[in-house]
Amino acid sequence: MTGAGFPARPLYLVADLGGTTLRAGWARAGDLAVSGVRRVAVDGIARFPGLPAGELQARVVDQLVRLLRECSRSAPCTPSALAVAFAGPVGRTGTVVDAPTVWGPRGPELPLARLLGREFGVPAVVLNDVTAAGWRYAAPEGGEDDYFCMVTVSSGVGNKVFRNGEVLLPEDGRGGEIGHLKVDFAADAPWCDCGERGHLGAVASGRGALRAAGVLARRFPGVFARSALSAASGGDPGRLSAEQVAAGIRSQDAFTVRAVAPGVRYLARTLATLHIALGVDRFVVMGGFARAAGPPYLRLLGEEMAKAGDFLLPPAGAAGLLRPGAPDDDDGLIGCLRLLERTHSSRGSSPRPAVPVTGTS
Template sequence: MSGDGSPARPVYLIADLGGTTLRAGWARAGDLTVSGVRRVAVDGIARFPGLPTGELQARVVDQLVRLLGECSLAAPRSPSALAVAFAGPVGRTGTVVDAPTVWGRRGPELPLARILGREFAVPALVLNDVTAAGWRYAAPDGGEDDDYFCMVTVSSGVGNKVFRRGEVLLPADGRGGEIGHLRVDFAADAPRCDCGERGHLGAVASGRGALHAAGVQARRFPEAFARSVLSAACAGDPGRLSAQQVAAGVRGNDAFAVRTVTPGLRHLGRTLAALHTALGVGRFIVIGGFARAAGEPYLRLLGEEMTKASGFLLPPSEAAGLLQPGAPDDDDGLLGSLRCLERSGSPGAAVSRPALPADSTF
């Protein structure tokens, strides 16, 4: 019983594991707030680029278990269930199929839900991070207001998920919505994606892709770079630039920064235009650390590229209305996972739902 005599509400563990940052905390059933959130750099390919995939998998799992354990100790009572948003395609059985931004080249599939369920002895929900984010923005009743919207993330990688009336459009193996691995640059020296292939959308349009492009352009056009705010931000050394600095340059309409990200934006705009014209998606919610840091100028430029690709099907007056920024925080994966956990009918859940998304499991 709680202090006021009412039954104590169950507690959940919630985590969001991205390509760069791992976030974790705890929440009470019926309260869509994640408390005690801790943030750490992921022990993946970004920190340890030379390690084999299997070793990176082990490091990441150990780190996730450790951080969730710390959150469990900080929670008011033992958890009844847990949910993890993961940066990569996740099958219906809670198995991570692939995770290029986390551990690079493809390794063995990872039964993460089973591992976490065994470790914490509670039901474990594992779902793709962009899918999780979508549940934050989906209408509670999945009604007319939800008739087609697309989550788009531009962060360590690029990804998407399409939602329609309370359902995410995914096959059972969770492979849908991975536009970041669509090949858009067929040049022999195209930027290499974290998955190991060249020319993927994620390699040219993500935050990591923008940082790579900035370094290339800085060395190719040193005088233009010297006049840029990016040069001032890194003391003239392109090797010290960060993706966040490139994004800040775009937000400030710095000419060099804008020119740097334009090729990637063009490819992303064409891809989203294809989704709009093929499926009739009428709303794109753009999230992710890089897009959030680049702000309104980034969305405006992206809308212009969508218009160029769509022709008369998407006039300039309509493009701006299609693109919406996500919330000004980095809690999409956490809050979306919690909401999905509540909707799934987990122990103590406030809202029941007949079926889980295609890329999740208990």
């Protein structure tokens, strides 16, 4: 009991493990924000591209446990439960099926929820990161107008559709796989982290945009030399970063926009297909790359959606459908918190997700 005889609110540990950044913190039920947030670069394939998947998996799991331990020690009391948003396919029981952007293709399956539950001695939920983010934006009690699609553009590309406060996934959680739709059928199409060529994630993600900018810079060195990207990288395409490419989009640098245009076009056509097929009337665009690229990125995406010939577009065009995610980096963390609040009683019973929490990105 606390205060004037009121029971203490449960405290939760939450983490968001993406292809580039690992975030973790703690929060009490009902909090509007997550406290004590720590962010570190993921010890995965982006940092150690030459290591085998099994070794990368062990590194990432150790890193996750260490960071959650640090957050637990900084919290004011013992956590009641924990949840982790994960950038990859996750089975209903919290088993990570694959993680192309984290430890590459063909990694062994990982019963992460069971491992974390044993490690911390509390109920643990593991779910896909885009699904987790969607719980931040879904209305607590649903509603007829609560129909939207989460779209992430970060290390990879993924989506989830929410309606009336629930994520639209079947029992086995299949869905939200747009990042692994083949869109480029050229023999030399870029490789996706999953090991296949020409997937949407390979051309439209932050990593795909960086790759495209490097290719264009080497093909047209004179044009590159006059660009904002050249100034940012010291004239060396090999020193470019995804952050610099995002900044180039934000400043509407002509070379950068030209470089990323094919990937934006493929993504726009895919979203237009979802809109005309499902009638979803709101796309919340999140992810580190999309957030860093800012409003000019959404404008480019909307312009390309309009060109796709979607006759269901509202009078305002595709711009009326596209909404930016929150300006912070906490979608997965706050989404995990909201899910735990939905599924974990004040008595400390085990979280019981009412919907499948699987999916991919």
